[in-house]
Amino acid sequence: MIISTMQQIREVIALIFLAVFTKAVNASKPYWWPSDTAAGYCLSWRLGVEANNIRAWRTVPAQCSRHVELYMIAGQYQRDVNLIVDNICSYVDGINVSNDGLDAWILDVDDTCISNLFYYGEKRYGCEPFDPFGFKAWAMKGVCPAIPDILRLFNKLIQSGFKVFLVTGRDEETLGQATNDNLSAQGFIGYERLILRTAAYKGQSAIVYKSDIRKQLVEEGYRIWGNVGDQWSDLQGEYTGSRTFKLPNPMYFVP
Template sequence: MAKRVPVGELLVLVLLLLAPKTKAMSITRGHNKSRGKESSGSSDEGGAISFCLSWRLAVEANNVVAWPTVPPQCSRYVETYMINGQYDRDLDLIVEVILAYVNQTFLLGDAMDAWILDVDDTCISNIYYYKGKKYGCDPYDPFSFRTWAMKGGCPAIPSVLRLFNILVDKGFKVFLLTGRDEETLGQVTRNNLHNQGFIGYERLILRSSAYKGKSAMKYKSDVRKQLEDQGYRIWGNVGDQWSDIQGDYLGNRTFKLPNPMYFVP
């Protein structure tokens, strides 16, 4: 006859058998909950990156205009783009495209074949200034920027310096056209450009008092008209802002360099 096990002992035995399984289920639930939080965090981060990629594309395509600052959630994205190599690779590719076009042009030999290059964030970089402005998330401060520019410490953008030297060597008259104020920033800008290797350009053109308060597009269009009236043939026009390459008297080709840090109307 089989020995009967007391009910109390049987209950204890069942609980002991179930304990490891219950503990495992508890751990699994906790792990899944933790993974859910991690997944949610990754999803949020991925969503921000996706938005910022789309935002930058819209900016560079000039579909988003007159934007006052970089969206706050894109500060890290813009920083990564600007300093981790992609910005430089984009510039290198664009300059190669420009040079392919340059190699297809033929100078007439009358010293009237011209190119126009913008200055800020085309020839020389303001990346160190904008680093302190959260890469464009802070509103533009003209006094602060003027103080920065007065130091004359903007580094050359290597790929554009290479383009500049090739244009000069080929015999093009290169005009550097900037919205910087002629009276307050003229000499320091000349010195900055010279110190960074921009030597041999035809003329540095700065904004005179006559264009104070005028849009960059209006100002630069008028300057290009003056150059064409003087007989220059503008083969190419390069800038980081759409206002550098829009308007009138644009020349034969325009080339837009990337700049997701600020917008100039």
């Protein structure tokens, strides 16, 4: 009888604690906590995009324009990239770089090394369909700012003795010089090679194109220790390297 009574008391205390705890949590939700169904959906949508569970999407859902804007400009994007780069740097510190000059890293360019945030801000942060001619005109200006943490990583890789290859889907014929000048102006100096898409890869998916580039590097004798990109297509396929690192990008999808 006593044991039964004590069990009942414990159950009542547990229920009271749960009620108090739930009330306290609800009263102290952080600023980003979804206040309505639409906000909650946008958080879930962005998670699905970054986890690659949502694929081949063409535009950001219209109701998520403000959500993506705040994510990109209000500090969380910067914090996320900082955390990722800190982890990459820890991985780099554990690699014994050889003296044969064949330890390599691959970095994507758009929204990995340099940012197109200003351009996509005019496109409602991805809610409008991709405009290849408009983007080309933007890229020709050569004013994309560096993503600070990736520049920090880039400099660490160079100083550590890695050969850094910048691999981009930008067209070599029309955007080669503008891209090179943009990267140099933003501090990306000392990389081994800037590789752009040539006519031979016209019409091929990013996965096929970048896999072939990585294959060529491996056949040249390079050991790819790391591969960083903002698109899953930067990191999929063959010869991806010892480790891949995905940066967040909820503004567009590249197959």
